[in-house]
Amino acid sequence: MSGAKRLMAAIERKRGKAVALALKARVLKRCEYHEGVFEGDEEIVEAYKLGNARFEKDSLGKIFDSRREMTDYIKEGVEDAALECGQCAEMRD
Numbered sequence: 336m337s338g339a340k341r342l343m344a345a346i347e348r349k350r351g352k353a354v355a356l357a358l359k360a361r362v363l364k365r366c367e368y369h370e371g372v373f374e375g376d377e378e379i380v381e382a383y384k385l386g387n388a389r390f391e392k393d394s395l396g397k398i399f400d401s402r403r404e405m406t407d408y409i410k411e412g413v414e415d416a417a418l419e420c421g422q423c424a425e426m427r428d
């Protein structure tokens with residue numbers, strides 16, 4: 336694997352983990368019918384808290400280099416999320 340590919344894979348892994356944390360904290364929700372992820376009911380700070388707690392317990396598998404990096408990825412993942420599942424919205428319209 337080339338260096339660039341490895342870097343992309345690492346970024347994907349971090350993004351995936353950040354979204355998983357946000358889902359767990361209910362800051363994001365997954366559509367029950369599709370793969371779509373969208374905004375949940377909780378404030379983003381709940382995902383930061385969960386991430387920090389896991390970071391402290393070292394249970395994130397060293398995916399993130401620092402807490403700061405982790406919260407940056409969470410922020411990005413949550414900010415990118417739509418208000419509702421894109422596929423549901425498409426089917427409805």
Ligand SMILES: [Zn+2]
Nearest residue numbers: 366369420423
């Ligand atoms: Zn959907």
